[in-house]
Amino acid sequence: MTTLAILNARLLDPASDYDGPGGVLIENGRIVRVVHGASPIDADQVIDADGLCLAPGLIDIRVKTGEPGAEPKETLKSASLAAAAGGVTTIVVQPDTDPAVDDPAMIDFIQRRGAALNLVNVRAAGAATKALDGQRMAEIGLMDEAGALYFTDGDKVIVNSRTLQRVMSYAAAFNALIACRPSDPWLTEGAVAASGELATRLGLSGSPAIAERIGLERDLALVEQTGARFLVDQISTEGALETLARARAKGLEVAVSVSINHLCFNEVDIGDYRTFYRLDPPLRSEADRQALIEAVREGLIDVITSAHAPAPAEDKRRPFAEAAPGAVGLETLLPAALTLHHEDGLDLLDVLRPLTQGPAALLGLDAGVLAEGAPADLVLFDPGAPVIVDADALRSKSKNSPFDGRRLQGKVIGTWVGGRKVF
Amino acid sequence: MTQPHDVTDQTIRERLIPFPKAHFLAASDLNPFVTPQLLDLGDAFVDFNRQSSKALDLLHGRTVVNLFFENSTRTSSSFEIAAKRLGADVVTMPVASSSVKKGETLIDTAVTLNAMKPDILVIRHSASGAAELLSQKVGCAVVNAGDGRHEHPTQALLDLLSMRRAFGDVTSLTVAICGDITHSRVARSNVALLQMMGARVRLIGPPTLVPGDADRWGCEVFHDMREGLAGCDVVMMLRLQLERMAGALVPSTREYFRFWGLDREKLAWAKPGARVMHPGPMNRGVEIDSDVADDLDVSLIQDQVEMGVAARMAVLASLSARWGGK
Numbered sequence: 001m002t003t004l005a006i007l008n009a010r011l012l013d014p015a016s017d018y019d020g021p022g023g024v025l026i027e028n029g030r031i032v033r034v035v036h037g038a039s040p041i042d043a044d045q046v047i048d049a050d051g052l053c054l055a056p057g058l059i060d061i062r063v064k065t066g067e068p069g070a071e072p073k074e075t076l077k078s079a080s081l082a083a084a085a086g087g088v089t090t091i092v093v094q095p096d097t098d099p100a101v102d103d104p105a106m107i108d109f110i111q112r113r114g115a116a117l118n119l120v121n122v123r124a125a126g127a128a129t130k131a132l133d134g135q136r137m138a139e140i141g142l143m144d145e146a147g148a149l150y151f152t153d154g155d156k157v158i159v160n161s162r163t164l165q166r167v168m169s170y171a172a173a174f175n176a177l178i179a180c181r182p183s184d185p186w187l188t189e190g191a192v193a194a195s196g197e198l199a200t201r202l203g204l205s206g207s208p209a210i211a212e213r214i215g216l217e218r219d220l221a222l223v224e225q226t227g228a229r230f231l232v233d234q235i236s237t238e239g240a241l242e243t244l245a246r247a248r249a250k251g252l253e254v255a256v257s258v259s260i261n262h263l264c265f266n267e268v269d270i271g272d273y274r275t276f277y278r279l280d281p282p283l284r285s286e287a288d289r290q291a292l293i294e295a296v297r298e299g300l301i302d303v304i305t306s307a308h309a310p311a312p313a314e315d316k317r318r319p320f321a322e323a324a325p326g327a328v329g330l331e332t333l334l335p336a337a338l339t340l341h342h343e344d345g346l347d348l349l350d351v352l353r354p355l356t357q358g359p360a361a362l363l364g365l366d367a368g369v370l371a372e373g374a375p376a377d378l379v380l381f382d383p384g385a386p387v388i389v390d391a392d393a394l395r396s397k398s399k400n401s402p403f404d405g406r407r408l409q410g411k412v413i414g415t416w417v418g419g420r421k422v423f
Numbered sequence: 424m425t426q427p428h429d430v431t432d433q434t435i436r437e438r439l440i441p442f443p444k445a446h447f448l449a450a451s452d453l454n455p456f457v458t459p460q461l462l463d464l465g466d467a468f469v470d471f472n473r474q475s476s477k478a479l480d481l482l483h484g485r486t487v488v489n490l491f492f493e494n495s496t497r498t499s500s501s502f503e504i505a506a507k508r509l510g511a512d513v514v515t516m517p518v519a520s521s522s523v524k525k526g527e528t529l530i531d532t533a534v535t536l537n538a539m540k541p542d543i544l545v546i547r548h549s550a551s552g553a554a555e556l557l558s559q560k561v562g563c564a565v566v567n568a569g570d571g572r573h574e575h576p577t578q579a580l581l582d583l584l585s586m587r588r589a590f591g592d593v594t595s596l597t598v599a600i601c602g603d604i605t606h607s608r609v610a611r612s613n614v615a616l617l618q619m620m621g622a623r624v625r626l627i628g629p630p631t632l633v634p635g636d637a638d639r640w641g642c643e644v645f646h647d648m649r650e651g652l653a654g655c656d657v658v659m660m661l662r663l664q665l666e667r668m669a670g671a672l673v674p675s676t677r678e679y680f681r682f683w684g685l686d687r688e689k690l691a692w693a694k695p696g697a698r699v700m701h702p703g704p705m706n707r708g709v710e711i712d713s714d715v716a717d718d719l720d721v722s723l724i725q726d727q728v729e730m731g732v733a734a735r736m737a738v739l740a741s742l743s744a745r746w747g748g749k
Contacts, residue, residue, distance in 0.1 A: 136671065137631075137672075137673070138674055139674040141678050142678050142681060166631050169630040169631055170629055170674075173629050173630050173647070
């Protein structure tokens with residue numbers, strides 16, 4: 001078996017808190033040696049990283065594709081290509097497709113299709129309720145056996161508290177992770193922007209921040225009662241962060257994710273009704289954004305996701321309120337996250353942790369670390385290189401990137417999955 | 424199995440003891456002293472029932488009314504046969520399809536029947552506590568044949584009889600009750616009676632079908648069959664009502680069977696020689712595989728039906744013994 005060494009790199013491993021010079025030796029798809037410092041390694045193939053950053057490949061746990069059912073939006077292949085170009089080595093695709101991924105055969109289908117592409121690791125989340133109807137519990141046990149990493153109804157909130165209670169308590173038998181968007185469905189009905197002065201002026205119906213807090217309070221109360229493993233999916237407000245902190249102070253163990261968009265943009269970005277900034281949850285105030293960044297800095301956020309949600313031009317070129325929500329983000333995830341380092345002064349390891357070790361620990365994956373025995377899922381990047389995002393050049397089939405035209409710093413130089421170069 | 428031999432009236436009369444309470448509403452109406460004696464009497468009735476002539480006159484001239492507000496074939500027939508073999512006059516009223524539909528309340532039905540002077544009322548009702556309520560309003564003995572999700576005490580007695588005949592002693596047994604514990608009156612009666620007799624009881628099922636506070640019943644609670652069945656002598660499967668599947672409490676029958684349905688593989692996790700029970704009627708391929716249910720070397724399911732008649736004869740006879748009997 002041939003061996004590959006990547007030497008002379010700046011290793012960034014959040015799991016071991018190591019940020020310094022070093023290299024890795026790869027054999028049979030796994031990391032077999034990690035060296036700190038400048039010691040040379042013998043290998044069949046040696047790559048001189050020339051001081052660039054080498055980190056565990058990113059793990060993005062919230063990726064929507066259009067497969068099955070809406071392949072013109074995005075396929076597993078186009079999403080995998082975008083992921084590889086973005087330094088993302090594992091994607092967890094969402095179950096809210098048509099038909100929904102609510103059956104063990106569908107989990108199997110996605111994993112097989114993903115594996116056949118030979119690009120990045122494609123894993124799946126299963127639906128929490130059948131056909132995402134919010135009423136009938138899906139086959140959580142069988143999907144768990146088939147390899148589903150967690151269970152969620154995606155953007156749909158399970159309104160019926162009894163259903164959610166049963167899903168949580170049933171899932172506990174399998175120690176399965178349940179994810180749920182915190183939101184009160186009545187307060188957010190028809191909302192397309194964050195409630196506030198700006199939305200009022202633009203004449204857009206607003207989603208109040210308390211809707212997120214109310215939804216979260218309910219979800220946390222159910223977690224407390226059922227003992228479920230739980231992920232608060234896409235927190236976006238300061239108020240909800242306070243609620244979460246209170247629950248955690250009482251000893252409740254819950255994980256929380258935030259989308260990269262809510263760390264990079266605020267409500268002002270929707271400006272002249274720019275639909276690429278129509279997101280769900282909507283972009284919030286600058287105070288909310290700052291609170292989220294602080295939470296990342298303090299290590300309170302377990303996972304940062306791209307919230308990759310492809311929407312073709314025909315769904316976006318509409319009046320703001322009628323446009324489809326969501327943004328693509330796989331390919332821009334790393335440079336966007338690096339703005340937290342460049343502009344907000346976060347330590348590189350603290351930025352990378354919720355993109356690598358955080359999601360790996362949450363989902364029980366052995367990836368996300370630079371350690372002997374771990375899969376050789378790696379990203380080599382230049383953290384300072386300037387890039388101007390060109391949405392049309394993105395590999396996603398849909399080009400709805402809010403970063404279009406933005407100047408970012410950080411460029412992916414190479415991506416390896418299981419020791420194989422995929423970008 | 425004991426060979427059928429001639430059981431005389433005399434044997435049965437010697438073993439006859441008066442029932443400890445005026446009614447048999449819950450397993451707690453029994454006690455650790457009288458229960459073995461009732462089982463002895465049940466044993467005598469088993470032998471008696473295996474004879475070709477099965478007529479006794481212990482309840483001669485007495486009237487037993489079977490009042491079934493819920494449809495039931497096996498329990499009502501079991502009580503009817505038990506009462507008839509004891510010589511009683513039996514009226515079985517399928518109330519589910521009669522006056523109740525015309526709006527008569529339970530109390531009105533009870534008062535009406537009471538005026539006809541029955542000696543024993545056997546009642547099944549969908550509401551928990553119905554048997555208790557009835558017992559307060561009538562002048563005769565009331566036997567609970569299942570009230571809502573509360574109790575089904577004669578089932579627990581017949582299960583105990585089946586276990587004692589299979590194992591000889593019940594006090595050292597570990598019994599796993601598996602499936603829909605939340606909605607099961609069979610589970611509640613069995614937990615109470617088995618614990619009264621010193622057996623260890625485990626409850627196994629998905630968290631949506633096991634009450635959250637079941638551990639406070641003095642049982643060990645498991646959600647995983649492999650863990651729960653380890654070391655068990657008896658695996659008692661419960662019926663899963665079809666309306667509880669299809670997503671409300673369990674995602675599907677195939678998922679239920681995969682994780683909680685008893686098949687050979689799961690049975691092998693129990694103690695070697697473990698026996699399988701089911702109160703019936705079975706959902707084959709849902710909570711139990713036919714392969715296990717029909718294997719007479721492990722399954723006590725047919726015995727349970729036979730013991731049902733004997734145990735109910737013991738209950739009816741001992742209730743009548745309170746009145747001075749014959």
